[in-house]
Amino acid sequence: MKRTGVVRDIDKGARGEVIRVEVSEFKGSTYLNLRVWYTDKDGELKPTQKGIAIPPELYDQVKEAITEAESWIKD
DSSP states (O other): OOOOEEEEEEEOSSTTOEEEEEEEEETTEEEEEEEEEEEOTTSOEEEEEEEEEEOGGGHHHHHHHHHHHHHHHHO
């Protein structure tokens, strides 16, 4: 069985928002989810609609694009 769950919460530094990196399963497929979560009035993290679920067949392409973008940013 594949591992699923929260990999990491990355603090966005604004209004208690985090970028949650999570591996989940939906209809038998495993996805890498990147989604913005916010802290509600009770201090509980809740998901927003801002995010993306990346299917396994696109992992390598997304990873390559992020690596390429990193070189653009550092130049």
